[in-house]
Amino acid sequence: xxxxxxxxxxxxxxxxxxxxxxxxxxxxxxxxxxxxxxxxxxxxxxxxxxxxxxxxxxxxxxxxxxxxxxxxxxxxxxxxxxxxxxxxxxxxxxxxxxxxxxxxxxxxxxxxxxxxxxxxxxxxxxxxxxxxxxxxxxxxxxxxxxxxxxxxxxxxxxxxxxxxxxxxxxxxxxxxxxxxx
Numbered sequence: 001x002x003x004x005x006x007x008x009x010x011x012x013x014x015x016x017x018x019x020x021x022x023x024x025x026x027x028x029x030x031x032x033x034x035x036x037x038x039x040x041x042x043x044x045x046x047x048x049x050x051x052x053x054x055x056x057x058x059x060x061x062x063x064x065x066x067x068x069x070x071x072x073x074x075x076x077x078x079x080x081x082x083x084x085x086x087x088x089x090x091x092x093x094x095x096x097x098x099x100x101x102x103x104x105x106x107x108x109x110x111x112x113x114x115x116x117x118x119x120x121x122x123x124x125x126x127x128x129x130x131x132x133x134x135x136x137x138x139x140x141x142x143x144x145x146x147x148x149x150x151x152x153x154x155x156x157x158x159x160x161x162x163x164x165x166x167x168x169x170x171x172x173x174x175x176x177x178x179x180x181x
Contacts, residue, residue, distance in 0.1 A: 021107035025099035065093030
């Protein structure tokens, strides 16, 4: 254990099917995390049964300094099924992107072939992972990302600030993919 974070993650062996890690930054997610774990467990089971991913694929939760028992729940999930659930605990809240980066680095060190990042509240469709894995496996794409088909569920403020963001970046000459995730 280092001063920055604690971790537990079972090592994996490489085989022919890709080892996929679902990396989920978590901040005060105790209320919904068991549901998230169940949904992702089902998704991984389905993908393994369809011979799309390795049995050694994992779910890696990154606790970004939560204060509500999120880490204790991650420990519980790991103790129930350490070959599926892993965890990284940051000592302090460092923000979503830093938590994601920490999780991606741990997944890489553990030997995954690809990682799929998701928010712990499952605000995006878990089934999008199927197409992402297909693009990675069959078409050898190094980066696969989703594009929102709709922002109907977003608030007026979030929808309009996102549109403004993409407009400003386009005006500045940046190449972006609007509404990507």
